Amino acid sequence: MSVATAGTTGWTNKVSAALAALATVRDPELDEPITTLGFVASCVVSGEGHAVVRLRLPTYFCAPNFAFLMVADAYDAVTAVPGVRSAEVILEDHFASDAINAGVAAQAGFVASFDGEAVAELGDQRAQFLRKAVMAGTDLVCRPLVAAGVTPPELQALTLGAVPASQELARLRERRAELGLPAGDDAPLLIDPLTGARVDEAQVPLHLRRARVTRAGIEANTSICSGMFRVRYPEAQTT
Amino acid sequence: MYEKDGEKYFIVDSHMHYWSAGPDNWVKGAEQYAKGWIECFHAYQSLGPQETHWPIEKFMSYTEDDLMKDVFEDGHVDIAVFQPTYLKEWYAEGFNTTERNAALGAKHPGMFIANTRFDPRDGDVGLEELRRNVERYGSKGVKLYTAEWNNGSRGYKLSDPAAYRYLEAAQNLGIKNVHVHKGPTIWPLDKDAFDVSDIDHCATDFPDLNFIVEHVGLPRIEDFCFMATQEPNVYAGLSVVIGGLMHARPKFFAKVMGELLFWVGEDKMTFGSDYGIWEPKWQVEGFVDWQMPDDDELSDYGKLTTATKKKILGLNAARLYDIEVPKEAQLPVVPSAREAQDSAQLVTES
8 A cells, every 4th residue: 555654744644544444444245444455555635634545456347336335435434534624535447436436426325326227225235244244253253162162052052241352252243233233241142143033052053054154255255355456466565 | 087196087177268358359349348357367367376377468368279288188187168158248259159169179079068158138039049059069058157248237147037938948958057157247236246046046946957156156155055055956166266265275275175065065066177267287186185184273174085086076077967987987886966966965944
């Protein structure tokens, strides 16, 4: 990522704040921040508070709905930064760049940006992929517990508050909260990501299997996307 | 036939291409899409071993000689299945048509199986073309690319009534195998274009057709696995899984293989090199040598047997395409298609 570093203190602060805001934007499919994925090509903020963010993706044909979400989320995140008065977010090198960039700039929404090609906004898509993130997060949290000898009936009875604190647990709780699912200390660890209901004891082994394959799918997808991204932008810094 | 440590492997490359993607074949006004497409494919190649990477010029327009050498002479493949992809909105003569494939196949009898394709948006004309292709090239399989752009449309679902009409017609013409590949643009764009639930419907409604989901539904492996475990006639096409992960990300490759073996089963997984994206040589040799690593994180996945590898590399696809396998490469007891369907672990939710 190329980030201008010269300028007054206030100005660089604004860039740092804009980058911090961009770090809250995730690829909805990969469930990773666009900053660590390397998708932020550049971010500059003028003295007058005009922010220009350039985004880039692993391929020319990345799915336009997810691309739109990232551009729109980046726009919202950056315009919320104190001191940023206006913002422009530009998706580069994508087959639908023009439609997405114009749509986000006009705050038009997805349906209007792809006139005749879409029938609904992207909330359902976002929720669907958040549910996948919840399942993958369930595997991350449960795997060490199972390895330590926790049995399926014990897992079924566990609440979030009874699970040892970890980054993975915090992330799982965040994703559940975003979906409006129970995420407090007394909420069950194992829930149906659609309804929020506690998983039945008999269903625990299958639930864990589903959690595991969901995580494997996201990881495989992420590894292919980042492999493609590195070929396309070898100079990019990713983590 | 590939031989290693006294074992003989009959190799069926069930997913490969002979494309023409150079600037001379780009549609005027759509050059950016034609270029974007082939560059995207080229980037996939870089996920294979360095010494197998080609310059973009060769990648756009590899020759018959390249293909015969890479696939058969060096690549250990016994029979290769052509999977056409038309993309005529971007490539004037088509990216990789039934005719182009079959013309090459005709020069090398017994080495290729020429699948054809259809697009349900092509109406009666398309049905007639499908009939002609099956008659002329003896196709037993079709490749469907549901994200293909067609006359302002950005793709279709296999559960569309028009698609059902084509599937019925294909079945009546003797088509057995339907290879499905999903891509990023399906109308409406707000839906998940990679969603595999339409294949679920077709697999239930057309129990005598086999649905080979190429790239195992990537990037929706989990959805594919849940579906495949419940549908006896759904297969996992391993193109991209071996090519894109085995070398570049071995740990994720192990996890994906472990999941597929669990949910789909070794009788319903088929090797495809995806040539010209990746050469088969390193994939075949690497997979025969590959084993589930000893790693705590992978400890609940089983090890692969030699028989498992023989099935995946050729015997399963030979069964789908009625290919005669030389005796020395057969397994003692080859399961029938029905048994293979039954051996998949059927998991249903209450």
